Amino acid sequence: MDDGIAVDFDEDGLVPAVAQDAETGEVLMLAYVSPEALDRTRETGLAHYYSRSRDELWQKGKTSGHTQDVAEVRVDCDADTLLYLVDQEGGACHTGRRSCFYRTIEGENVGERVFDPDAVYDD
Amino acid sequence: MDDGIAVDFDEDGLVPAVAQDAETGEVLMLAYVSPEALDRTRETGLAHYYSRSRDELWQKGKTSGHTQDVAEVRVDCDADTLLYLVDQEGGACHTGRRSCFYRTIEGENVGERVFDPDAVYDD
Numbered sequence: 729m730d731d732g733i734a735v736d737f738d739e740d741g742l743v744p745a746v747a748q749d750a751e752t753g754e755v756l757m758l759a760y761v762s763p764e765a766l767d768r769t770r771e772t773g774l775a776h777y778y779s780r781s782r783d784e785l786w787q788k789g790k791t792s793g794h795t796q797d798v799a800e801v802r803v804d805c806d807a808d809t810l811l812y813l814v815d816q817e818g819g820a821c822h823t824g825r826r827s828c829f830y831r832t833i834e835g836e837n838v839g840e841r842v843f844d845p846d847a848v849y850d851d
Numbered sequence: 852m853d854d855g856i857a858v859d860f861d862e863d864g865l866v867p868a869v870a871q872d873a874e875t876g877e878v879l880m881l882a883y884v885s886p887e888a889l890d891r892t893r894e895t896g897l898a899h900y901y902s903r904s905r906d907e908l909w910q911k912g913k914t915s916g917h918t919q920d921v922a923e924v925r926v927d928c929d930a931d932t933l934l935y936l937v938d939q940e941g942g943a944c945h946t947g948r949r950s951c952f953y954r955t956i957e958g959e960n961v962g963e964r965v966f967d968p969d970a971v972y973d974d
Contacts, residue, residue: 732955733956735956744867752876753876753877754876758867770956801956802953802956803952803954805944805948805953810956811878822928825928828927829927829932831926832855833855833856833926833933834854834856838925
């Protein structure tokens with residue numbers, strides 16, 4: 729896609745993307761997005777990211793079923809960060825929580841498990 | 852400070868931090884945080900970041916008055932991203948909007964100006 733705002737990808741060809749629950753406003757996760765991941769997200773309406781550790785395009789929930797329907801993609805003032813407003817199936821976090829931000833910096837657990845990760849992920 | 856979760860700063864000594872309005876849930880901005888910025892945030896209760904372009908520690912709102920009182924700092928599952936839950940004075944965005952995410956990727960403006968940036972910033 730070549731329409732819309734020109735995103736300022738960094739020297740690695742990535743920008744951070746924040747996924748936020750479109751209904752509740754809960755911040756679910758942060759991951760990185762390549763131009764191809766953004767195109768795939770806009771084309772399919774399903775959140776795609778780029779895994780820096782696995783070095784590959786990645787559709788959120790393709791293995792787990794915990795997909796993210798993307799209601800809207802927003803861009804920040806510098807066009808170097810994205811905000812995905814999503815409808816999250818199940819939980820966003822691989823630990824079984826709804827949100828990856830389930831701990832305070834002091835170490836207090838403020839998130840509930842919404843699924844059993846052992847039943848969902850092989851690895 | 853050495854208490855709490857050990858944050859996994861990247862090779863540049865930074866992690867991204869998402870600032871979210873603690874009351875409304877609005878995602879306000881994303882910026883980067885150094886160990887010193889995190890310590891200063893926790894010590895003072897005011898959001899500090901690290902400016903990659905200016906290469907310096909930075910207290911949000913020190914010039915503009917648009918400070919962020921930090922109610923809570925959260926850490927994600929991989930401990931490589933922070934979430935600041937804040938009480939935002941004025942607007943977070945240097946363009947005068949409440950949130951930096953005031954545009955859709957299609958270019959539609961969905962944010963209102965809450966202050967006049969020309970009256971606040973010299974540069």
